[in-house]
Amino acid sequence: MSINTAILIKGCKQNDVLCQEQLYKLFYPDMIKVCYRYANDMDGAGMIYNNAMLKVFKGIDNYKDEGKLAGWIKTIVVNCCIDFCKSKNIFNNATNIISETVVTILPDVFDRLSGKDIQQLIAQLPKATGTVFNLYIYEGFTHKQIGGQLGISEGTSKWHVSEAKKILKLKLENIPETELKTNAAG
Amino acid sequence: MQQDKNDIENKLRQLENQQLPDLSQMDGHWQAMNQMLAPGAAVSKPAGNFLKVSRKFLLFAASVTAIIIFILVYQNKVADKEKQTKEAVVIESNASPEKKTEGTTALTDTLEKPAGNKRKLTPDPVYADVNMDRYFKQGDSATVAEGNGDSADFFVDGNDKPASAQVVKTTLNNFYEQIQKQAQEFIMNADKGGIIKCSEGTAFIIPPVAFADENNNNITGEVKVVIVEYYKYSDMIAANLTTMSDGKQLITGGMVRITVESKGRPVKLRSDKFIDIKMPTKNFDAAMQLFESATGTNKVRTGYTMDTLAGSNEFTSARYRNINWQLNSLQSSIPMPVFDGTTNFLDMGDAPYVVRYGRKTVGKFTIPSNSALTVDEAKKILTEKYGYSYDKIKVKKSGKRQTRNNEEIWDNMQVGDSMRLTLDQAIRWHYIDRKDSAFYAAKIRNDSINFYKKYYARFILGDSLVLKRKLFNQAEYAFEPRTAVLLNQDSINKYYELYLRTQQAYSFRIQNLGWINCDRFSNYQDKSDFIINLPAGVNGQDFVSQLAFINIRSVMGGKTYENKIGFANVPVNMPVYLVGLGEKDGKVVSFIEKLKTGQKEVDVTNFEETTAEAFKNKLAVLDLQ
Numbered sequence: 001m002s003i004n005t006a007i008l009i010k011g012c013k014q015n016d017v018l019c020q021e022q023l024y025k026l027f028y029p030d031m032i033k034v035c036y037r038y039a040n041d042m043d044g045a046g047m048i049y050n051n052a053m054l055k056v057f058k059g060i061d062n063y064k065d066e067g068k069l070a071g072w073i074k075t076i077v078v079n080c081c082i083d084f085c086k087s088k089n090i091f092n093n094a095t096n097i098i099s100e101t102v103v104t105i106l107p108d109v110f111d112r113l114s115g116k117d118i119q120q121l122i123a124q125l126p127k128a129t130g131t132v133f134n135l136y137i138y139e140g141f142t143h144k145q146i147g148g149q150l151g152i153s154e155g156t157s158k159w160h161v162s163e164a165k166k167i168l169k170l171k172l173e174n175i176p177e178t179e180l181k182t183n184a185a186g
Numbered sequence: 187m188q189q190d191k192n193d194i195e196n197k198l199r200q201l202e203n204q205q206l207p208d209l210s211q212m213d214g215h216w217q218a219m220n221q222m223l224a225p226g227a228a229v230s231k232p233a234g235n236f237l238k239v240s241r242k243f244l245l246f247a248a249s250v251t252a253i254i255i256f257i258l259v260y261q262n263k264v265a266d267k268e269k270q271t272k273e274a275v276v277i278e279s280n281a282s283p284e285k286k287t288e289g290t291t292a293l294t295d296t297l298e299k300p301a302g303n304k305r306k307l308t309p310d311p312v313y314a315d316v317n318m319d320r321y322f323k324q325g326d327s328a329t330v331a332e333g334n335g336d337s338a339d340f341f342v343d344g345n346d347k348p349a350s351a352q353v354v355k356t357t358l359n360n361f362y363e364q365i366q367k368q369a370q371e372f373i374m375n376a377d378k379g380g381i382i383k384c385s386e387g388t389a390f391i392i393p394p395v396a397f398a399d400e401n402n403n404n405i406t407g408e409v410k411v412v413i414v415e416y417y418k419y420s421d422m423i424a425a426n427l428t429t430m431s432d433g434k435q436l437i438t439g440g441m442v443r444i445t446v447e448s449k450g451r452p453v454k455l456r457s458d459k460f461i462d463i464k465m466p467t468k469n470f471d472a473a474m475q476l477f478e479s480a481t482g483t484n485k486v487r488t489g490y491t492m493d494t495l496a497g498s499n500e501f502t503s504a505r506y507r508n509i510n511w512q513l514n515s516l517q518s519s520i521p522m523p524v525f526d527g528t529t530n531f532l533d534m535g536d537a538p539y540v541v542r543y544g545r546k547t548v549g550k551f552t553i554p555s556n557s558a559l560t561v562d563e564a565k566k567i568l569t570e571k572y573g574y575s576y577d578k579i580k581v582k583k584s585g586k587r588q589t590r591n592n593e594e595i596w597d598n599m600q601v602g603d604s605m606r607l608t609l610d611q612a613i614r615w616h617y618i619d620r621k622d623s624a625f626y627a628a629k630i631r632n633d634s635i636n637f638y639k640k641y642y643a644r645f646i647l648g649d650s651l652v653l654k655r656k657l658f659n660q661a662e663y664a665f666e667p668r669t670a671v672l673l674n675q676d677s678i679n680k681y682y683e684l685y686l687r688t689q690q691a692y693s694f695r696i697q698n699l700g701w702i703n704c705d706r707f708s709n710y711q712d713k714s715d716f717i718i719n720l721p722a723g724v725n726g727q728d729f730v731s732q733l734a735f736i737n738i739r740s741v742m743g744g745k746t747y748e749n750k751i752g753f754a755n756v757p758v759n760m761p762v763y764l765v766g767l768g769e770k771d772g773k774v775v776s777f778i779e780k781l782k783t784g785q786k787e788v789d790v791t792n793f794e795e796t797t798a799e800a801f802k803n804k805l806a807v808l809d810l811q
Contacts, residue, residue: 020223024216029207032215042208046215054222115201137198 132160364798387466420805428743439704479701549576710757729768758784
């Protein structure tokens with residue numbers, strides 16, 4: 001942990017607003033991306049991040065695992081994202097699905113895409129499918145962990161990921177060449 | 187293949203990492219965060235225009251806080267004045283016996299007609315000598331829990347209430363919302379009916395075409411069945427449920443709430459249909475009967491089920507829930523024979539009873555005389571299904587079904603609500619599927635068959651009870667072979683008791699959706715009233731309190747007056763948990779105490795500030811008893 005971060009944590013423990021602001025803005029760029037994936041709009045993403053940071057500031061006295069601040073904050077942010085999705089009740093009517101189909105997307109396709117293109121495509125997925133896909137691909141959760149967090153079976157989680165890939169594949173095949181890499185810098 | 191899969195996933199992650207974040211709103215978000223960090227600010231909630239709402243909310247919160255502080259200061263001043271006047275009255279009454287009598291009269295007036303700030307300034311009543319009836323006959327503000335559940339009644343003299351009362355309402359409402367048990371939702375096809383088994387063992391056997399809308403039109407297609415089971419104390423108390431019927435204590439075998447929606451609208455059970463319900467138990471009690479919610483039933487009957495309809499306050503918040511359970515007089519306490527493994531299914535797969543060939547091919551179908559479907563409805567379904575086979579489809583209703591030995595003879599040529607299938611057949615022929623919760627049905631069938639293999643009892647032949655044996659498996663017979671013949675009354679009683687002990691569920695037949703309670707009346711004779719004294723300055727109306735009995739499964743609700751909570755006709759010498767949840771100084775507080783009934787009054791001071799999770803954990807202790 002750098003000296004600066006240590007100072008920030010110390011300041012946050014003393015409820016120093018300046019330190020809180022610095023810490024907030026330090027992790028904002030990385031974490032807002034995570035939040036945006038689940039909220040699909042900046043207002044929602046900001047709300048998730050704020051709730052997560054409120055938990056961080058309230059619980060920072062208990063933070064002892066020094067050196068892993070980013071990981072700790074990311075865990076809280078991801079949990080807040082999951083809570084956000086749960087609050088939308090997107091998994092309430094989910095049925096147990098166990099069949100998983102293998103979908104193959106040629107990696108070359110991605111060379112024609114920017115991160116924003118992919119983000120837009122993922123945002124168009126059904127909410128439940130998109131959430132599971134994000135947790136699996138970007139947060140690195142296993143299907144078992146996803147099942148436990150969202151109250152769905154492991155098989156259903158696998159199905160969502162495979163379904164997401166299937167939909168993405170269809171969409172990728174149908175995107176006109178001209179629309180790709182519209183904003184490669186993000 | 188696996189390599190490709192990993193490549194794709196890595197590629198996606200790479201693209202994500204390459205993407206630059208949108209920092210345009212960082213300062214705005216920090217401003218919102220900064221406001222949240224201010225003391226007393228709330229956690230942000232989703233909204234279309236997040237920042238604007240937060241600012242408005244904070245302004246509103248600040249003004250409410252200012253009003254509350256002003257009222258509290260004002261109240262303190264009034265209280266001081268009251269205290270001074272009271273002391274003056276006491277001094278005066280000691281000096282003059284006549285004035286003392288006058289003071290006693292005023293005390294009675296105060297108890298019977300509490301009128302907020304306008305009441306007479308009299309000495310505080312000595313509750314140990316006060317008749318409890320005074321508590322329970324307060325029609326107005328004194329009986330929070332006794333009202334009909336409508337929040338308007340609670341705040342009947344709302345103009346005189348301090349603003350903090352409104353805050354209490356919101357805070358406790360929110361808290362109750364957080365601790366509510368999650369409902370189980372099942373999607374089923376209303377045309378086919380089906381069997382639903384819930385997570386804690388409650389089973390519902392729903393016949394085909396059982397639901398209708400408020401205009402009595404049959405509901406077809408998918409419906410959502412929403413069920414909440416209340417078998418544990420923690421669930422009952424979190425839902426603010428008590429087991430009382432017209433002031434009499436009940437002992438419960440569990441409570442269930444069932445509602446059904448079609449396309450987001452609540453539906454009702456058709457008047458000519460019923461649902462069989464089985465409620466699990468480990469200690470079967472033959473005296474258990476079916477109780478329904480007195481306040482909820484009519485609403486359900488008219489098709490307006492709870493929770494989903496705006497305005498039905500008594501169901502919108504558990505905070506004000508106060509169900510007065512009413513015995514369903516149509517139900518006998520004798521349990522129904524066990525589920526026999528078959529049920530009716532709507533069948534649209536049968537052939538027409540005759541086909542006329544000519545220039546046009548006409549298929550003629552019959553449906554049973556008592557079919558749930560009208561001729562037109564059946565014709566529509568059949569046309570959709572077999573329109574390609576026949577130029578014309580005709581449907582008529584058949585005459586009454588023939589019976590032989592009181593058993594109906596099923597006409598194979600009929601279609602529509604005419605089939606009686608075993609569950610295996612129903613599943614195999616896809617009349618019900620996983621979505622219809624059919625996978626639970628197979629378990630019920632197995633349970634049922636296992637039961638048959640052990641004991642079999644059926645109530646027939648008018649007045650007398652005859653136990654019969656079913657010849658499934660000789661090796662597993664519990665009865666001696668002789669008992670299959672005529673039995674004397676003692677033997678009947680003996681085997682009936684034996685039969686009851688094998689029961690692991692109460693069976694009822696319901697004709698209304700809504701709240702269902704399996705109860706019996708408590709028969710404890712030695713009872714007394716029981717008062718909880720809250721600390722001075724704490725308003726009893728800000729509390730919801732219950733007594734949960736440890737040796738029997740029963741929950742009594744408390745009624746509040748000033749800073750006291752009263753329980754009437756409580757069986758004495760019974761170990762109980764006293765559970766209270768309320769608001770003190772703007773915070774949600776709770777207390778759980780283990781007591782023995784029989785004491786006249788108990789002081790409770792050990793409030794603890796609580797969160798939804800902490801309170802649920804506390805309640806879990808009650809389930810261990």
